[in-house]
Amino acid sequence: MATRSPSRTTSRSSNSSSSRAKSASSTGSNGNSNTQSRRTVAKSDEREQSAFAFGRKSNSGRDSNGAFFGTLLAGAAIGLAANYGRKLLMQGLEAQAGDWDEILATEHDAALAIFDRMLATDSTQTFKRKMLLMKLTHALDKHAHQEEMVVYPALRQANERHDADLLETEHGEVKTYLYALDQMGADSPLWLDKVREFRSFISKHMHMEEEQVFPRFKQDLTEEQNDKITSLVNRDGFWMA
Numbered sequence: 001m002a003t004r005s006p007s008r009t010t011s012r013s014s015n016s017s018s019s020r021a022k023s024a025s026s027t028g029s030n031g032n033s034n035t036q037s038r039r040t041v042a043k044s045d046e047r048e049q050s051a052f053a054f055g056r057k058s059n060s061g062r063d064s065n066g067a068f069f070g071t072l073l074a075g076a077a078i079g080l081a082a083n084y085g086r087k088l089l090m091q092g093l094e095a096q097a098g099d100w101d102e103i104l105a106t107e108h109d110a111a112l113a114i115f116d117r118m119l120a121t122d123s124t125q126t127f128k129r130k131m132l133l134m135k136l137t138h139a140l141d142k143h144a145h146q147e148e149m150v151v152y153p154a155l156r157q158a159n160e161r162h163d164a165d166l167l168e169t170e171h172g173e174v175k176t177y178l179y180a181l182d183q184m185g186a187d188s189p190l191w192l193d194k195v196r197e198f199r200s201f202i203s204k205h206m207h208m209e210e211e212q213v214f215p216r217f218k219q220d221l222t223e224e225q226n227d228k229i230t231s232l233v234n235r236d237g238f239w240m241a
Contacts, residue, residue: 100151100230101214103237107143108206114139115199119192129186137178140202142240144171150232155217163213170205177201 114136121129148168155164177198184191218226 099218099226100233101210101218103230103233104143104147104151104214105210107139107146108210111136111139111143112199112203112206115195115202118195119199121192123187123189123191126186129191133178133181133186140174140178142237144174145240146233146236147171149236150229151214154229155213158217158220160213160217167205167209167213170201174202174205 114132118129118132118136121132148171152164152168155161177194181191181194181198184194221229
């Protein structure tokens with residue numbers, strides 16, 4: 001019996017040491033595993049932040065995405081300001097002409113001047129012809145918008161429906177001429193003939209407005225009505241400039 005007790009004690013001591021060793025080994029293994037897991041999660045978070053961290057600061061302390069979008073917004077603001085400035089300048093110069101009928105007459109003269117520049121070209125100047133046609137199209141679109149949205153409706157309210165309808169129908173013919181010139185091609189031998197025909201047609205249209213319809217209509221307007229039409233023509237001209 002005396003010989004078994006030391007053996008059991010030794011055995012328990014050996015088992016206890018072995019258990020502690022296994023526990024320490026297990027703890028160390030688990031610790032390494034947990035540390036590796038945390039590192040993996042951290043790297044995953046870094047990847048997510050790098051992909052979706054709009055507005056987050058970089059290591060240098062600068063917000064690169066914010067600066068980029070700020071530059072875009074600043075550029076857009078400058079572009080809008082420049083465009084509004086151009087519109088104000090263009091319509092402001094026209095407004096100096098006086099009342100609505102004088103503004104429209106000034107636009108008539110400007111369009112006829114473009115026609116004359118077109119007629120001074122030859123078939124080798126295709127690029128210049130295309131640019132002048134684009135300029136004429138824009139000028140006539142702006143002018144037609146002012147008349148169709150302000151002046152012609154005012155004519156109809158003043159019992160001048162016949163003239164208003166006739167003039168607006170002729171605006172449709174203007175668009176047909178513009179389309180024909182665009183489809184014809186700037187190097188066509190018939191291009192100048194079409195421009196002359198177009199100029200003759202629109203010149204008659206303009207003279208009818210300036211010498212017959214507008215003076216008769218304007219003489220019956222009160223000062224307040226005249227000022228209102230002038231204001232509306234300038235407003236629509238600004239947005240179309």
